[in-house]
Amino acid sequence: MTLKEELLISVEERPEMAALVNDALGALQGCGSLREIEDARVRLLGKKGTVTSVFKGLAVLPPEEKAVVGRIGNLLRQVIEEEVDALRRNIEHRETERRLAAQTLDVTLPGRRRGIGHRHLLAQVIEEATRIFVGLGYEVAEGPEVELDYYNFEALNQPPYHPARSLNDTLYVRRPDPICDDPADIMLRTHTSPVQVRVMEKRRPPLYVISPGRAYRRDEIDATHSAVFHQVEGLAVDRDITLGHLKGTLEVFAHKLFGRERDVRFRPHYFPFTEPSAEMDVSCFKCLGAGCSLCKGAGWLEILGCGMVDPNVFGYVGYDPEEFTGFAFGMGVERIAMLKYGIDDMRVFYEDDARFLRQF
Numbered sequence: 001m002t003l004k005e006e007l008l009i010s011v012e013e014r015p016e017m018a019a020l021v022n023d024a025l026g027a028l029q030g031c032g033s034l035r036e037i038e039d040a041r042v043r044l045l046g047k048k049g050t051v052t053s054v055f056k057g058l059a060v061l062p063p064e065e066k067a068v069v070g071r072i073g074n075l076l077r078q079v080i081e082e083e084v085d086a087l088r089r090n091i092e093h094r095e096t097e098r099r100l101a102a103q104t105l106d107v108t109l110p111g112r113r114r115g116i117g118h119r120h121l122l123a124q125v126i127e128e129a130t131r132i133f134v135g136l137g138y139e140v141a142e143g144p145e146v147e148l149d150y151y152n153f154e155a156l157n158q159p160p161y162h163p164a165r166s167l168n169d170t171l172y173v174r175r176p177d178p179i180c181d182d183p184a185d186i187m188l189r190t191h192t193s194p195v196q197v198r199v200m201e202k203r204r205p206p207l208y209v210i211s212p213g214r215a216y217r218r219d220e221i222d223a224t225h226s227a228v229f230h231q232v233e234g235l236a237v238d239r240d241i242t243l244g245h246l247k248g249t250l251e252v253f254a255h256k257l258f259g260r261e262r263d264v265r266f267r268p269h270y271f272p273f274t275e276p277s278a279e280m281d282v283s284c285f286k287c288l289g290a291g292c293s294l295c296k297g298a299g300w301l302e303i304l305g306c307g308m309v310d311p312n313v314f315g316y317v318g319y320d321p322e323e324f325t326g327f328a329f330g331m332g333v334e335r336i337a338m339l340k341y342g343i344d345d346m347r348v349f350y351e352d353d354a355r356f357l358r359q360f
């Protein structure tokens with residue numbers, strides 16, 4: 001028998017208490033929230049509650065009635081407590097269900113993509129070229145992008161009157177000020193060649209170094225020009241270095257970077273810091289030498305400048321040209337990337353459009 005059934009049987013002994021019991025149970029049934037349940041509980045069982053007053057009235061009753069009314073009152077209190085607990089649990093349960101329903105997770109939804117970066121094509125080409133030379137025993141050396149005239153021009157055998165120092169090409173940071181007796185020009189380096197001078201100045205041969213980095217020129221940006229661009233410079237100085245070493249080294253490099261099937265040729269050229277100087281071409285990527293719009297019918301594409309280090313340059317760094325010889329080379333990273341990957345506009349390198357970069 002449940003307490004409630006016991007209560008309903010007991011109350012038949014005191015019919016005048018039936019209304020109280022019915023009202024109490026009915027009041028609880030109507031409760032829809034925790035707040036209402038608590039209010040009803042206080043109204044029934046609180047200090048001034050209707051059930052509590054039953055116990056207060058016991059004092060005036062004769063002993064045999066006291067027992068019956070007391071028992072009914074106790075049963076009623078227990079039943080109310082049970083009901084209150086059950087109702088509370090019920091409401092809390094429904095609350096939890098509702099919360100969980102609101103939180104449901106649709107496991108069929110596609111995941112959110114994280115924007116993962118991609119190595120820039122120029123960084124890849126620099127890394128590839130560097131790796132090839134490191135494999136040949138070269139080490140990497142870097143120099144400042146803000147450079148002194150001495151390293152960028154003078155010690156590279158370009159004295160002040162030299163036409164290649166044209167103002168039109170150089171971005172100056174500071175020009176000499178005659179009043180302050182301050183003769184040194186400071187500029188953004190126009191090529192990575194000054195690193196050669198800085199390395200030779202600090203060390204003695206044998207030297208096999210590669211210097212990737214940024215260079216700057218006063219150029220308007222268009223499909224083939226940018227004021228900021230990248231070069232990879234190379235320098236080898238040792239005893240008995242010959243033009244044959246230069247050719248062999250750069251041929252190996254070209255074949256590793258562009259593929260074995262590519263032909264290489266050297267054309268005489270002029271650079272102030274090398275003598276003799278040359279430009280190296282590779283057979284056209286598009287037509288493989290037949291002649292097309294990319295190579296302008298020549299079948300060849302110019303890839304880099306190179307030459308035997310001019311004895312005058314050795315003079316600036318205190319090397320004896322009778323004891324040491326060397327070769328040097330320099331290449332434009334953007335140009336190589338454009339030729340290798342068939343890119344016809346340099347500006348895509350600087351837009352950082354992930355859709356472009358992800359293709360490589």
Ligand code: DAH
Nearest residue numbers: 191193305306307328329330
């Ligand atoms: N510095 C040259 C340029 O910016 C490239 C170059 C040519 C570098 C010949 C060299 C070299 O070291 O030997 O166009």
